[in-house]
Each structure stands twice: as structure tokens, then as C-alpha cells.
Amino acid sequence: MFEKLQSDIHYAFNDAGLLATAMTHSSWANEQQEHVEHNERLEFLGDAVLELCVSEELFARFPGAREGDLTRMRARLVSKPALAELARDLQLELYLRLGRGEESQGGRERSSLLSDALEAMLGAVFLDGGYERARHVVRHVLAARWPSDADGKRSKDYKSRLQELTQGLFRERPVYVLMGSSGPEHEKRFEVRLTLPDDTVFTAIGPSVKRAEQMAAGLALKKLESRSEG
Amino acid sequence: MFEKLQSDIHYAFNDAGLLATAMTHSSWANEQQEHVEHNERLEFLGDAVLELCVSEELFARFPGAREGDLTRMRARLVSKPALAELARDLQLELYLRLGRGEESQGGRERSSLLSDALEAMLGAVFLDGGYERARHVVRHVLAARWPSDADGKRSKDYKSRLQELTQGLFRERPVYVLMGSSGPEHEKRFEVRLTLPDDTVFTAIGPSVKRAEQMAAGLALKKLESRSEG
Structure with missing residues (x-):
């Protein structure tokens, strides 16, 4: 399940069910006969995972940067639009499980839904493989997005x-x-x-x-x- | 250096100089002849360390809690007043290095200064010992503050x-x-x-x-x- 996605993020899940949960929107879960977990709890966790992984990376990359510069760079990297763009690069819209109503209203293309799924996915990696593995995934998926010398000039x-x-x-x-x-x-x-x-x-x-x-x-x-x- | 503090947080630093930096306010650093690091960069890191450690703990403690409940509990635990109280329990005011101006204006008792130092201290533990050690410190210093059954009743x-x-x-x-x-x-x-x-x-x-x-x-x-x- 989700082989391409796992290969794209350079992480193979021990329990791929966690990744399925990360891709499950509450609208889908609510339509099922049985109780099925959706991705909101994982998103709560993943949001904090992303924040620390990005903080650690910026801290190491810009040894001369002051707190204000680091905070500004972090805010840009973890902003909802930036995350939605990342989610689209990974084609998360292909994996999302959405309820009928959400689907018919174009939920599959909605940025907020995509960025939530991305955060949930990072929460799932963290639960499945621990902090260091989550950090590798974050470094990899953000590889092209870390501030360049030009962006971080004052921080170089x-x-x-x-x-x-x-x-x-x-x-x-x-x-x-x-x-x-x-x-x-x-x-x-x-x-x-x-x-x-x-x-x-x-x-x-x-x-x-x-x-x-x-x-x-x-x-x-x-x-x-x-x-x-x- | 800082033996009592290290014993209070159940963590022995490999490089105690990191802990000294965590206790160094910019006002002190600015008064020195040489360039000395202050705690603002560590605070940037520690803020994110605390956020993830608390998120992970709440996620595990309240398997039935929804995202909204978890977010509310987390916000309470990492609020500035709650952190200042923790910092006072650890008597961080005894360790702070403050500039003369800041000292004369009562900075040593200021909550914002104390909560910043606490976050910086967690950033220092994380840099020195990695995520798992930081998590142990957070679990330990917050031991008496995790939401009780009453607080988390709907989440029990x-x-x-x-x-x-x-x-x-x-x-x-x-x-x-x-x-x-x-x-x-x-x-x-x-x-x-x-x-x-x-x-x-x-x-x-x-x-x-x-x-x-x-x-x-x-x-x-x-x-x-x-x-x-x-």
C-alpha cells in the first residue's frame, strides 16, 4: 500500500496502516459503518514533529543567525501554503480518503486538507520510526526549499x-x-x-x-x- | 557547574557550557569585552523541543482524546505563565546571568525571562543529548503537571x-x-x-x-x- 509515496519520502513504514490513517479525512471516517480512525490526532503530533525538525535543521545550517532570523525562516517553511505545495509535489491528493460530500465540493484540491495530510504523515513516520527517521524525511522532502544563501544572506x-x-x-x-x-x-x-x-x-x-x-x-x-x- | 540544577532535571550534561549559555541573558553577553553567546538561539530550539515532547506525551496519555482536546491541554502546559512557574520550581533565577541594567530593573524575577531560560535549557539538553534525553527531562519536570483525570475527563x-x-x-x-x-x-x-x-x-x-x-x-x-x- 502506498509504495510510491513511501519511496518518494524515503521511508518504509513498519505499519503502513499508520500511513493510511494519515491519509484519512474525518469526512471519510464518519461515513463508515465501523469506527475508523482519521488523521486529526496524527496531524496534532505531526505539526510539532515538523516544527522541531525544521528548527534543528535551521539551527545547524545558520550558525550565525539570530533568533529572529531563524523564527522568520521557520515560519516561511512551515506555513500552510508552503506545506500544501509540498503535499502536491508528493501527490498526496491521489492517496486521500475523503467523504462523498467533501469530495463533491472539491476537497481533494483544497490546500488546508493537503497540508493537514502532510503533517499527519510526518506524525505517522514519527510514531512508526522515531524522531531521527522523521527528521530524515523532513530533510529530504524539504531539500529544495531550505533557505538559500540569498534568502539567508544576513545569516550566512x-x-x-x-x-x-x-x-x-x-x-x-x-x-x-x-x-x-x-x-x-x-x-x-x-x-x-x-x-x-x-x-x-x-x-x-x-x-x-x-x-x-x-x-x-x-x-x-x-x-x-x-x-x-x- | 550547575550540579544541583543538573541533578534536579535528571540530566548530566556532556558539555555544561551549553547549560551556561542557556542561563545567559543577552543583557549580560552584551556587557562582556569578548563576544559571548547568549540564550536566544537555544530558546528558539527549546521552544520546539518542548512542543514535541509535550505533544508526544499527551498523545500517548490520552488515546481517546480528539485533536481539539490535545491542543487545549498542550497550550495550557506550554503557556508562558506555566513555564515561568516551572522555572521558579527549578530556581532558575539563581543561575541566570544578567546585565547590570536588567538586574537593577528586577529582571531576575521577570516571568518572561525565566520561561525563556527554561526553554533554552531544554534546547541545550536536546543539542547535548538528543531528542530522547530531552523527552525524559520534560516528562520529569512536568511530572506533577500532566492533566489529571479530572482535567482530561472527556479524554480519559x-x-x-x-x-x-x-x-x-x-x-x-x-x-x-x-x-x-x-x-x-x-x-x-x-x-x-x-x-x-x-x-x-x-x-x-x-x-x-x-x-x-x-x-x-x-x-x-x-x-x-x-x-x-x-
Whole structure:
């Protein structure tokens, strides 16, 4: 059942019945003689699954982004229109089980119904396979939709942006030096000093060398950008 | 660092620096000479961690609850005032790092600041130990706050409620009979017939015997309750 859909989302269900429930609209369930489950409970769960998977991915992709930028990017990715578009890419309308009334009123094409089914499907993957599997599905189905460098420009990693900017301004690269580390093994902190070609110096302390470099680059960028604005 | 807090939440950090960041308000970070991370990015992540952990728990605790009931219970559990209360129970105000201005204006007692720190702390657990560990922390810190039978009365499991009701009405128990199963091994469906002491019959089909019984009990309850209202 639903072989193509399972292959499209790169996930094979242990209990494909969960996927069937995710595709079952309440209007269909209400028309049956027996009590059949519909997708509203799964949608409740899937909504939260999607939110965390997207949050985790954005958090990792944009190490320099502030909370406000991350929140804005997340809101765009999980908006109802965006989800309905994803649902249409996966052709969820082919799998939906709808009641007669809903069907005759064109429910199969309705965005809200499609985005609900998509969320329910993610809830089903989560129940069936756990968080990590749901995360893989989300990463895969959203693969073409993660914010690009252009969208996330202000959020692009600081070191790359600083390098472009200093090359442009000075025809030279910034220099990072590890000054030392402190603290016990399990909570070590690293201090990095960044020197720009004009000898301006920035210092940052972080939980890893990479992170401290990013933070120092962020400080330098802020300074250079405020100069070029002034 | 933060030994008592780690013991209170039943989680020992691999990198306790993450917990320190969770307790760092932007006002403190902004006063430092070096770039120091504050807790806003972790709060972004933790908000979504909390949402999924609470959703999963409610989904499992109230198998008979509808989406609307679950959403209402979740909203109450993750509301800012509820989170601030939790944060006070954990005495997060003792750990917060605040800037001088914020401190002098009583920021340490401000609910919004405390609930943000709690969310950031959950984001830190998630980054440090993964989803399952974060879920354990949430279950533990919310242990006394999950909706009780009284709060979730309409959502309490259907079989128990039906049994109480039929005992009260007929001095007898409902009878469940497994009628059969269908479908291939990995998506088997079970049909259960429920007979009330007055010989009314209800049938349900579900992904497990337990679930089919719950669904049949739900149908019977609806019928009995509508009778007693009429």
C-alpha cells in the first residue's frame, strides 16, 4: 500500500496502516459503518514533529543567525501554503480518503486538507520510526526549499562573509589565531584572536575553535558593515 | 557547574557550557569585552523541543482524546505563565546571568525571562543529548503537571469510562469479542465487537486489538451519553 509515496519520502513504514490513517479525512471516517480512525490526532503530533525538525535543521545550517532570523525562516517553511505545495509535489491528493460530500465540493484540491495530510504523515513516520527517521524525511522532502544563501544572506556563516568582504576591501584574508583554552575537559572554552589586514583585532571565546572563529568573524563583520554604512 | 540544577532535571550534561549559555541573558553577553553567546538561539530550539515532547506525551496519555482536546491541554502546559512557574520550581533565577541594567530593573524575577531560560535549557539538553534525553527531562519536570483525570475527563481512556458507566447503569460489564483480523502481517487490522448488557452492539476495526476495543468503547460511550442527555 502506498509504495510510491513511501519511496518518494524515503521511508518504509513498519505499519503502513499508520500511513493510511494519515491519509484519512474525518469526512471519510464518519461515513463508515465501523469506527475508523482519521488523521486529526496524527496531524496534532505531526505539526510539532515538523516544527522541531525544521528548527534543528535551521539551527545547524545558520550558525550565525539570530533568533529572529531563524523564527522568520521557520515560519516561511512551515506555513500552510508552503506545506500544501509540498503535499502536491508528493501527490498526496491521489492517496486521500475523503467523504462523498467533501469530495463533491472539491476537497481533494483544497490546500488546508493537503497540508493537514502532510503533517499527519510526518506524525505517522514519527510514531512508526522515531524522531531521527522523521527528521530524515523532513530533510529530504524539504531539500529544495531550505533557505538559500540569498534568502539567508544576513545569516550566512560569518567566516565566509568576512573573507569575501576583506578580500574585496584589502585584497588580503583575515587571520585567525588560537590563543588558548580553559576549563575542564568536558566544558572547555577556546579563545580565538582575529586580525584584519588593517590590524584591527577581535577576540571571542567559544565551546569549539570553529565556533569561536565564527563569533570573532561576526564581531568583525558588524564593525566593517557599520563603517561602510557610515 | 550547575550540579544541583543538573541533578534536579535528571540530566548530566556532556558539555555544561551549553547549560551556561542557556542561563545567559543577552543583557549580560552584551556587557562582556569578548563576544559571548547568549540564550536566544537555544530558546528558539527549546521552544520546539518542548512542543514535541509535550505533544508526544499527551498523545500517548490520552488515546481517546480528539485533536481539539490535545491542543487545549498542550497550550495550557506550554503557556508562558506555566513555564515561568516551572522555572521558579527549578530556581532558575539563581543561575541566570544578567546585565547590570536588567538586574537593577528586577529582571531576575521577570516571568518572561525565566520561561525563556527554561526553554533554552531544554534546547541545550536536546543539542547535548538528543531528542530522547530531552523527552525524559520534560516528562520529569512536568511530572506533577500532566492533566489529571479530572482535567482530561472527556479524554480519559474510553474502556475505563465505559466500564464505570455500564456498571452504574446495568450492574454488569461490557463484553468485547475479537471477531477476526485481515490484511498482510505488517498492516493487520483487527475487528472487535462490543456488546453492552442491554444487547446493544458496536463494532470497530483498528490497528491493534486494544485500539479497536478503545474505538468500540468510544462509540458506545457516545451513544450512552447522548441517551442520558436526551
